[in-house]
Amino acid sequence: MHFHKFEKIWLIFGTLSLAAFLTIVGVTAFAHGHTPAGGMxxxxxxxxxxxxxxxxxxxxxxxxxxxxxxxxxxxxxxxxxxxxxxxxxxxxxxxxxxxxxxxxxxxxxxxxxxxxxxxxxxxxxxxxxxxxxxxxxxxxxxxxxxxxxxxxxxxx
Ligand code: CUA
The missing domain is CATH 2.60.40.420 (Cupredoxins -  blue copper proteins)
Structure with a gap:
């Protein structure tokens, strides 16, 4: 029972982490395309x-x-x-x-x-x-x- 609960938490945590990661990557890529790094x-x-x-x-x-x-x-x-x-x-x-x-x-x-x-x-x-x-x-x-x-x- 306990394991089941933990698994669920980790599954949610994992999903959220992935979503956060993808958001960061997406935003960074977007930012790079529109305001090039290095202040060009x-x-x-x-x-x-x-x-x-x-x-x-x-x-x-x-x-x-x-x-x-x-x-x-x-x-x-x-x-x-x-x-x-x-x-x-x-x-x-x-x-x-x-x-x-x-x-x-x-x-x-x-x-x-x-x-x-x-x-x-x-x-x-x-x-x-x-x-x-x-x-x-x-x-x-x-x-x-x-x-x-x-x-x-x-x-x-
Ligand atoms: Cu090579 Cu200027």
Whole structure:
């Protein structure tokens, strides 16, 4: 008798868990389709230079612990070139491309952003150690692809 009761409880519990799980999966999939993860936004690739924040590419401080690095990718380089950011602070990279797909890949970190024309990509990263970090383009973008790189100077 007791077992029967427990089985029933578990059956209900199991069903509810499954329903909850499917709801979460469904909602997540839906959310991904409609507001892409990573905070992607759209932009007219022809008007990047006039569209904030890309009208002023570079690093700016948002608050005591947060900086934003606005970067334009184009064949075959990044605008601005070398940037300087502080260690131990959150850096929000905001990226787009004016022409083809590039990447903004910071060597020895987990930052590997896609720069897609028509889209704005964001990625937050905190450099723990000061130093010079190499940035490379990992997406084949044309004849100058292998030369497409820059540096980030992370200061104390
Ligand atoms: Cu840009 Cu490869």
């Amino acid at each position: 936004d759209t932009i007219d690739p022809e008007k990047v230079a006039e569209t904030p924040p890309f009208d002023k590419p570079g690093v700016r401080q948002l608050d005591d612990d947060t900086y934003e690095a606005v970067i334009i990718s184009q064949a075959f380089g990044y605008l601005p070139g070398k940037i300087k950011v502080p260690a131990g602070k959150e850096i929000i990279f905001t990226l787009t491309s004016t022409d083809v797909v590039h990447s903004f890949t910071i060597d020895n970190t987990k930052v590997n952003m896609m720069a897609v024309p028509g889209r704005i990509t964001h990625k937050s990263y905190t450099f723990e150690k000061p130093g010079t970090y190499l940035v490379l383009c990992n997406e084949y973008c044309g004849a100058g692809h292998h030369m497409m790189s820059t540096e980030i100077e992370v200061y104390e």
